[in-house]
Amino acid sequence: MIPQSPLVSAKGVVKRFGSLAALDGVSLDIAPGEFFGLLGPNGAGKSTFMSLIAGLRPLDGGTLTVDGAGVAAGSAKARRSLGLVPQHIALYEDLSAERNLRIFGELYGLRGSGLGRRIDHVLDAVQLADRRKDLVKEFSGGMQRRLNLAAALLHEPRLLLCDEPTVGVDPQSRNAIFDFLQELNRGGMTIIYSTHYMEEATRLCSRIGIIDRGKILALGTIDSLIEQLPFEEEIRFPSSPATAAILGDLAAIGELAIVDGVHRFRPRQGYPMSAFYTLTEAHALPPRLFTSQRPTLESVFLQLTGRVLRE
Ligand SMILES: Nc1ncnc2c1ncn2[C@@H]1O[C@H](COP(=O)(O)OP(=O)(O)OP(=O)(O)O)[C@@H](O)[C@H]1O
Ligand SMILES: [Mg+2]
Incomplete structure (x- = not known):
């Protein structure tokens, strides 16, 4: 061709x-x-x-x-x-x-x-x-x-x-x-x-x-x-005194950002999600606080620039 x-x-x-x-x-x-x-x-x-x-x-x-x-x-x-x-x-x-x-x-x-x-x-x-x-x-x-x-x-x-x-x-x-x-x-x-x-x-x-x-x-x-992102899922959860307890542990196993008072955690490739939920259970954090989603174009932008795109 x-x-x-x-x-x-x-x-x-x-x-x-x-x-x-x-x-x-x-x-x-x-x-x-x-x-x-x-x-x-x-x-x-x-x-x-x-x-x-x-x-x-x-x-x-x-x-x-x-x-x-x-x-x-x-x-x-x-x-x-x-x-x-x-x-x-x-x-x-x-x-x-x-x-x-x-x-x-x-x-x-x-x-x-x-x-x-x-x-x-x-x-x-x-x-x-x-x-x-x-x-x-x-x-x-x-x-x-x-x-x-x-x-x-x-x-x-x-x-x-x-x-x-x-x-x-x-x-x-x-x-x-x-x-x-x-x-x-x-x-x-x-x-x-x-x-x-x-x-x-x-x-x-x-x-x-x-x-x-x-x-x-x-x-x-x-x-x-x-596909080029170094993670396959993004977990969002609110910023609160309760969730603050796990931030240190999360930072060691992936990347954390905060956007409009919502934390975004991007676990490194290969990190088992079961381990994430073991961690949240250990801190008695209810699962409903956490939503998991596939990365989007916005995740790509956040990864590249450390910022989200403002409208
Ligand atoms: N005529 C000009 N004189 C001086 N600086 C300019 C001029 N036009 C653009 N710039 C500067 O060049 C940079 C790029 O501006 P540009 O307008 O291309 O951005 P943009 O991506 O279109 O932004 P926006 O989303 O706000 O429209 C900015 O720092 C802007 O201040
Ligand atoms: Mg413009």
């Missing part, structure tokens, strides 16, 4: 703002057709990476190509093959939804009845067809987000960059957006999706890059990332 050449290829990408390295040697390849998740906390470098792919800023080091060609800031051709859903809503507030889409479509070179059909299609897709004549400033935050997404899709880009597109969107509309993005991806669109939400990444993305402080900490499918 001939390996598919990547649609996006980053090698040692550096971006600085003054003395701060917002991206500090990012290397990753994204194949055509992937639904790639970029997961990281505030300030990790997600938006910076998106803006470089979109050619909105020059790099300070490394190489970055889209479809084999270097991304040059300002390249109109490259920009037409991709759509960017920016984190901060970029719409004209005093114009209607439809007028906004017309302006964005013309920017991408669409005209006439072709543009009209695309406007109808994207408005339907984000469930705003009945609000098309209304001014954007009269829209709720979630509706503005949906229109922001629609604007990036008018020209049917090959590559869609979604920078936290569902912040502030209600669960029902969020589901509709997910369905729509998955349908676009099945149709062949490559999607790069940044998020703080583990559930979104788990539900949508075929592969994930975990980014923190400008560096990629891990890269792979969610299953492969979970």
Whole structure:
């Protein structure tokens, strides 16, 4: 089988703002057709990476190509093959939804009845067809987000960059957006999706890059990332004077973290769970205090960074 050449290829990408390295040697390849998740906390470098792919800023080091060609800031051709859903809503507030889409479509070179059909299609897709004549400033935050997404899709880009597109969107509309993005991806669109939400990444993305402080900490499918963890189960129990008695013993046989007043114990590989329950019984701690679960993407993040991802 001939390996598919990547649609996006980053090698040692550096971006600085003054003395701060917002991206500090990012290397990753994204194949055509992937639904790639970029997961990281505030300030990790997600938006910076998106803006470089979109050619909105020059790099300070490394190489970055889209479809084999270097991304040059300002390249109109490259920009037409991709759509960017920016984190901060970029719409004209005093114009209607439809007028906004017309302006964005013309920017991408669409005209006439072709543009009209695309406007109808994207408005339907984000469930705003009945609000098309209304001014954007009269829209709720979630509706503005949906229109922001629609604007990036008018020209049917090959590559869609979604920078936290569902912040502030209600669960029902969020589901509709997910369905729509998955349908676009099945149709062949490559999607790069940044998020703080583990559930979104788990539900949508075929592969994930975990980014923190400008560096990629891990890269792979969610299953492969979970399999690489040095433990197979995570036990949660409340922090209380009673459970404090076992913390010392647990620290010797695995890793302990505390998140929102709940302890998370990750026993080292091969540690028998029966021994754990012998320990809790010895301290007369009732079993109902302890819940055991399979590690999740959040466990991976906690393991890599010592923190949980805040929303
Ligand atoms: N235009 C800019 N000028 C100066 N510093 C910047 C600029 N843009 C980003 N930074 C800095 O670069 C780092 C990465 O920011 P970036 O916006 O890429 O993070 P992010 O992962 O998108 O975070 P968030 O989840 O909060 O959106 C941060 O420390 C930020 O302060
Ligand atoms: Mg951002």
